[in-house]
Amino acid sequence: MPTAIAVTSDDLVLPAPDRHTPGAALLHPPEQHDLESALAGTSALLERHGHLVALVPPWLPRPTVQRLHTVRAILETDRIALLDIDLPPLGTALLARQLRQLSVCDFSPGIIASAARLLSHYIYAGALLGSVAKLDRVRVPVGLGAHARSWSPSAQFAVLAHPTPHLAKLGSGGGGRTGRGGSHGASRAAHGAGPAALPAGPDFATQLTFARGQLASDWVAAELAPAWQVQGVMENPLPAASPAWWGTPKLVEFAAGIPDLSVLYQLVASVRREQCRWCGLELIGDRCGFCAAPLTAPPPTAATPASTGRSRP
Numbered sequence: 001m002p003t004a005i006a007v008t009s010d011d012l013v014l015p016a017p018d019r020h021t022p023g024a025a026l027l028h029p030p031e032q033h034d035l036e037s038a039l040a041g042t043s044a045l046l047e048r049h050g051h052l053v054a055l056v057p058p059w060l061p062r063p064t065v066q067r068l069h070t071v072r073a074i075l076e077t078d079r080i081a082l083l084d085i086d087l088p089p090l091g092t093a094l095l096a097r098q099l100r101q102l103s104v105c106d107f108s109p110g111i112i113a114s115a116a117r118l119l120s121h122y123i124y125a126g127a128l129l130g131s132v133a134k135l136d137r138v139r140v141p142v143g144l145g146a147h148a149r150s151w152s153p154s155a156q157f158a159v160l161a162h163p164t165p166h167l168a169k170l171g172s173g174g175g176g177r178t179g180r181g182g183s184h185g186a187s188r189a190a191h192g193a194g195p196a197a198l199p200a201g202p203d204f205a206t207q208l209t210f211a212r213g214q215l216a217s218d219w220v221a222a223e224l225a226p227a228w229q230v231q232g233v234m235e236n237p238l239p240a241a242s243p244a245w246w247g248t249p250k251l252v253e254f255a256a257g258i259p260d261l262s263v264l265y266q267l268v269a270s271v272r273r274e275q276c277r278w279c280g281l282e283l284i285g286d287r288c289g290f291c292a293a294p295l296t297a298p299p300p301t302a303a304t305p306a307s308t309g310r311s312r313p
Helices: 035-049 062-075 089-102 109-120 144-149 186-190 219-228 242-246 261-269
Strands: 004-007 052-055 080-083 124-129 157-162 166-169 177-179 197-200 207-212 233-235 251-257
Touching: 004 035, 004 089, 035 052, 035 062, 052 089, 052 109, 062 080, 080 109, 089 109, 089 124, 089 207, 089 242, 089 251, 089 261, 109 261, 124 219, 124 242, 157 197, 166 197, 207 219, 219 233, 219 251, 242 251
Parallel strands: 004 052, 052 080, 177 197, 207 233
Antiparallel strands: 124 157, 124 251, 157 166, 207 251
């Protein structure tokens, strides 16, 4: 059986692109399943699949994250990977689907787990927002002008949170300049000066997934998708965590990523494979997805009198 890919809510499970892609495992939060049920369910997954890879974004409620670590600790297993992936909710769902696609390939569990960080760099995640007044400044810089214009009932902002934060206020018609080329004027637009200049889209083939909140707009499908030259557009229900992440329910969230399994396979296969010096699993990149050990050992610290057992003269 392929390595199990797990998420913590069913609204993070995007439809499979083909009949070969398996579904996602669902790890229920504490308010839905007690600890005994969680242990039994996780044990069954490990027995069936051998290894479990779970996405743990930082926006998950603290009790949910604590439950995941508690289950792994009680089971005393090194076959559960809890991956810290910092993507918005819809981007997280897209990454989970890509990992599900790769799980049927001839990659070992260690490669699939460590591939999550690699694939996340190729996901473009953003949203069309009716307000940026509560948008986290750490995620996307918001100028004072944009904050002031958020109070306008007709305001709309195009925001890209990943891979490069960017914010632009759209014109009254909901339009703006965008494309695969450079983002001329981006910094001015982000601070409220000059015409809207949307960020450049990905320079590789992608499919766009979007989800509507309480914002009535066709801008993502009608304008952004053609400008980014995506291969296809798919609408999905909005994840429950999205309004809190973006700071407003007035939004249309979107995420663009590589849809083709052959391209995903070549991308992962082209990276040099290493062996984890701690748990022995294969990995790509600089850190093991299962035990979190770095590829190379940290440099030794300088010897001190206390560590050497010698006293100073």
